[in-house]
Amino acid sequence: MLTEARTQTRRILIADDDPIIRHMVTRFVQLEGYQPVVVNDGGAAYRLLKTDANFRGAIFDMMMPHLEGIEVMRFMRSEKRLMRIPVMMITSEPDLKLMANSFAAGVTIFLPKPFTTDQFQSTFRLLLNHHQEN
Amino acid sequence: MSLTATETQPVDLAILAVYDDAQIEGEPDFVVELIDLYLNEVPRLFDTIRKSVANKDRSTARRAAHSLRGSSANLGVLQMATIAGELEHLENDYSNVALELLSSLENEFERVKEILNAERQRRSA
Numbered sequence: 378m379l380t381e382a383r384t385q386t387r388r389i390l391i392a393d394d395d396p397i398i399r400h401m402v403t404r405f406v407q408l409e410g411y412q413p414v415v416v417n418d419g420g421a422a423y424r425l426l427k428t429d430a431n432f433r434g435a436i437f438d439m440m441m442p443h444l445e446g447i448e449v450m451r452f453m454r455s456e457k458r459l460m461r462i463p464v465m466m467i468t469s470e471p472d473l474k475l476m477a478n479s480f481a482a483g484v485t486i487f488l489p490k491p492f493t494t495d496q497f498q499s500t501f502r503l504l505l506n507h508h509q510e511n
Numbered sequence: 512m513s514l515t516a517t518e519t520q521p522v523d524l525a526i527l528a529v530y531d532d533a534q535i536e537g538e539p540d541f542v543v544e545l546i547d548l549y550l551n552e553v554p555r556l557f558d559t560i561r562k563s564v565a566n567k568d569r570s571t572a573r574r575a576a577h578s579l580r581g582s583s584a585n586l587g588v589l590q591m592a593t594i595a596g597e598l599e600h601l602e603n604d605y606s607n608v609a610l611e612l613l614s615s616l617e618n619e620f621e622r623v624k625e626i627l628n629a630e631r632q633r634r635s636a
Contacts (some may be wrong), residue, residue, distance in 0.1 A: 397545060401530070405533060408533060440574060450597055496530065
């Protein structure tokens, strides 16, 4: 029942402390026909996720104040009601080891900065396809 | 390290123009919104970097430089993205070099502001 509800929701959680990237991602998600739910940092994402699991996907910046993207994602992977929400991690670190560790921790897909509208769109669709397959 | 490199264009407007495809009809110009956010955000980040360097708070300075690098690169502000990357990844001789890099960023931002304000005006005309 919970899974069914989640498949139907069009809400996407976005957490990024950078107002420019946040504005871009919010618009790109809207253009894809989804409903952005936007918070300014990892701490706010964590607090929201403690009471709200109704998200089709989540998009986090890797490096955020208070709680980094990877820590929010680890919390999600430890909670049954959140563990199947796919997570896109935005990063400007071309660090393969970091990416490998992040995949191991449960990141679904990475979007490297800088990115264009098209690159976001392709990555976002892969994120949601992953969700449908699982 | 290239504190004064000037070969790169301050702003690659072709990168900025890519975001025209995210324009929604009837909404304010999306690229102008991005320019305004950037012009407001950069001085705030400079301030954070200056205070963090003075307080020897490398973690906060690094985070602000990281944010500056990411948003600059995304908007085609390439030289600032490069210098912010140098600042973000500084390891040795921290304070002096960090302040030199901040000064380079501030000088570069003067050039960037002129270009972005002109682009803003062109789009608002």
